[in-house]
Amino acid sequence: MENSNKRTVLITGATGGLGTAMCKELYKDGYTVVGNYHTKEKADKWMAQMKSEGFNIELFYGDVSDYESTGKMIAEIESKYGHIDTLVNNAGITRDGRLINMKVEDWHAVINTNLNSVFNCTRQVIQGMIDRNFGRIINISSVNGQRGQFGQTNYSAAKAGMHGFTKSLAMEVAKYGVTVKYYFARIYWYRHGHGCSRKSIKSNCSASANGSLGRHARSSALGVVFSERRN
Numbered sequence: 139m140e141n142s143n144k145r146t147v148l149i150t151g152a153t154g155g156l157g158t159a160m161c162k163e164l165y166k167d168g169y170t171v172v173g174n175y176h177t178k179e180k181a182d183k184w185m186a187q188m189k190s191e192g193f194n195i196e197l198f199y200g201d202v203s204d205y206e207s208t209g210k211m212i213a214e215i216e217s218k219y220g221h222i223d224t225l226v227n228n229a230g231i232t233r234d235g236r237l238i239n240m241k242v243e244d245w246h247a248v249i250n251t252n253l254n255s256v257f258n259c260t261r262q263v264i265q266g267m268i269d270r271n272f273g274r275i276i277n278i279s280s281v282n283g284q285r286g287q288f289g290q291t292n293y294s295a296a297k298a299g300m301h302g303f304t305k306s307l308a309m310e311v312a313k314y315g316v317t318v319k320y321y322f323a324r325i326y327w328y329r330h331g332h333g334c335s336r337k338s339i340k341s342n343c344s345a346s347a348n349g350s351l352g353r354h355a356r357s358s359a360l361g362v363v364f365s366e367r368r369n
Contacts, residue, residue: 146170148215148222150202150259151229152195153184156278160226165193169224172215174200202229202255212262222263224274227256227300234289245292252296256303264311273316277304281322 147164151157152173165171175181175197188195200211215222230252233244260275267273282290283297301320308318 144170145223146172146215146219146221147224147226148212148259148263149173149226149228150200150255151278152197153180154228154230157228158184160228161188161195162191162193165195170219171195172219173197174202174211174229176201202258203250205258205261208255208258209262212259221266221270223267223272224276225259225263226276226278227259228278229255230278230296232290232293234293236289237291240292248292249296249299252293253299253303256300260307264307264316267316268311268314271315273311273314275304275307275316275318277318277320279304279320279322 147169149157149160149164149171150173152161153175157173161171161173171193173195175184176199178199181197181199185195185197198211198215201207202211212222231248233240233248235241235244256277264273264275267275277300279300280293280297282294283299283301286294304318304320311318
């Protein structure tokens with residue numbers, strides 16, 4: 139596969155189910171796609187698998203919950219690929235449990251990975267986007283940020299924070315040719331979904347449009363691709 143689009147897209151959480159699907163779809167659409175990883179063994183296996191399928195997608199180490207680590211990752215990417223045109227904030231984890239039983243570390247782990255990472259990554263690229271009068275920020279969110287979810291006060295709070303972040307930043311940078319959007323990824327049972335409680339899964343099933351959890355992330359990935367195309 140040859141990529142012909144000169145835009146460079148960075149996808150965080152690239153090795154997960156949704157991240158992988160977005161990497162593939164954007165690469166097939168002609169973008170230069172790069173991602174980040176946190177575990178080297180997993181990253182090596184992922185890149186080998188992508189290469190065997192014809193996708194030339196490089197991963198860079200970065201702990202997106204840490205500002206300095208994120209900065210080093212962004213600098214490494216830009217030194218090799220030039221500026222980042224589109225940032226997809228997709229990194230996310232779940233640590234489900236009722237608040238009365240929730241461990242402090244589980245609260246902070248989810249907030250740091252799902253919300254603080256959005257600031258850490260966006261803050262590192264936004265000035266360059268403003269200077270070039272072009273940039274795209276796409277934040278992968280969840281309906282749970284609006285309606286809440288039993289056993290997910292941490293996750294829902296992070297996604298609600300993402301919504302406020304997205305709307306506020308969009309106001310700040312619109313005049314510079316930079317757009318900021320959030321996208322409700324389709325609820326799916328694929329790597330991420332297996333970490334949810336039975337009660338959460340059952341609730342999400344009843345709340346989804348067709349009454350069932352999607353077993354693949356491709357439809358969500360295509361939604362992000364179409365969002366990027368419209369820009």
